[in-house]
Amino acid sequence: MLIAIAEVLDAAALARVRGLIDAADWVDGNATSGPQAALAKRNRQLSEDDAAARQAGGLVLDALGRSPLFVAAALPRKVFPPLFNRYAGGEDFGLHVDNAIRMRRGTDFRLRADLSATLFLDDPATYDGGELVIEDQFGPQTVKLPAGHMVLYPASSLHRVTPVTRGVRTASFFWIESMVRDDGARRLLFELDQGVQATAAALGQGDAAVVRLTGVYHNLLRRWADS
Incomplete structure (x- = not known):
């Protein structure tokens, strides 16, 4: 099931998240990649240990808890602490599938990735490209949502991010273990x-x-x- 969830972050929450992450240190996006994804991935992201990223991720988690549509669609058991990535200057992420098990380094936290989520943080008019393309049973689904909106889709899906040829595309991404696996x-x-x-x-x-x-x-x- 692929579902778009509008206004997960309202304007005030979006501004708080952007204020935290925009001033943080962005590193090579392959810091969290598996072997297959590392071959296809060209972007930047915030380290899992970055204090600003953790604070911004907490804001995202709080917002998810206030979204009845997210709870109804995901039936969440665990949510991986939200991460943040950024694409610019032709960067992209080729076709790949997310790892089945996600672990937070240095802790005993782990989950089965049943669902993947992308929370868009930039106005789509400010960048070209950067579409999330998800392969599902009805063919490729192209997603590019307003800032503060999120898409939820099966983590088992093949998906990619098209090259960003103008501007910057910033997003939060994370995985959910659902109470209902199927x-x-x-x-x-x-x-x-x-x-x-x-x-x-x-x-x-x-x-x-x-x-x-x-x-x-x-x-x-x-x-x-x-x-």
Whole structure:
């Protein structure tokens, strides 16, 4: 399932994040690459240990916790601390797939990468190129969102970032381990959740049909989830 989530960061939060990361030290983006990705990746990013990156990542995590759409779509069990990358001057990231297991160096934190997320931090009118191209069952999907908006997609997908030929493309990226490992099951739960919410808005939370559908949702989640 590929889903765009609008305004994860509002204007004030976006300004705070940019104020932190813009003044930080950017390093070679292959600091977090696996062997395959290192062959295709040309960009810069902030070190995982950078204090500004950690503070900005905390702001992103706080924003995710306030997003009902993110919670409904991802059913998150763990979220990798957000990282930050930057492309300019023709830099790109060729076709690759993300590592299945992500580990934070120097800690015992690790997760299974079920979902990948890219949170755009630049106005798309300020740069050319930099599209995130995700290969899914319906063919290549091209994503270039407004600043503060995020795309969520299966980490198993082949994807790439096209060369940035003008301006700078800055983003936060991270991975999510879902309580529901199977993408198809997550998709069904998300669609059911959205249907329940729409029915509740029309009929009221106490309507018998809403109560029954809510029960179906939670019983399916109970069947499929690892808490």
